[in-house]
Amino acid sequence: MIEVDAVTHRYGDRTVLRDVSVTLTEQRVGVIGANGSGKSTFARLLNGLVLPSAGTVTVDGLSTRRDGAAVRRSVGFVFTDPDAQILMPTVAEDVAFGLRGLPAAAVAERVAEALASFGLAGHADHPAHLLSGGQKQLLALCSVLVTEPKVLVCDEPTTLLDLRNTRKVLALLAELPQRVVLVTHDLDAVLAMDRVLVFDDGRIVFDGLPADAVSFYVDLSS
């Protein structure tokens, strides 16, 4: 369970989240809203990348403030910009990075399996920075999932993907055993969620079923 309690967040003197409280128990939660409405900041709160200026965030009882390292282990985060999270020179090394500490044979097996399931097996030894934007996004997702987080937070993970890979990633997200929180501008993608939050000007202005959330957002934007 993810509990966001009375969270306000400011960057300098700019308030970007205003007294947000929400408890998430669903397997699939979508987050939509206008540019700058606070969605990414909200997503970053969930794994402690951002600590709230006021209020608390807990994930399965762990506080992002007090138990930051444990929260980051259990909540995987996929950034919009894959360059922000590709850490190692080659594709296989990048996937292996999150598994450091495990025996080499187990790492090799899990890396090979993960690369194959993302269609990246043929790129294992290629420099990660030479992949296309979409391939980098797949690699970022692959490198996070290989660590088997309990919750996956994705901030616009399909922005750089072509139609085929967008469908592939969305199908993969739909099948994951993990809980998923998906921030997106893709209104079709949230229709498959269990619950959708609509953000506007730092607040949750709608919280409910996907189709209702999408029509609320469409009305809000017109």
Ligand SMILES: Nc1ncnc2c1ncn2[C@@H]1O[C@H](COP(=O)(O)OP(=O)(O)OP(=O)(O)O)[C@@H](O)[C@H]1O
């Ligand atoms: N690190 C930061 N420092 C200062 N201001 C920031 C920072 N990150 C975000 N902001 C500001 O906070 C506000 C909310 O940004 P956020 O990225 O959370 O919105 P968003 O809803 O995800 O937007 P988008 O749909 O454009 O990605 C914006 O006005 C943004 O300029």
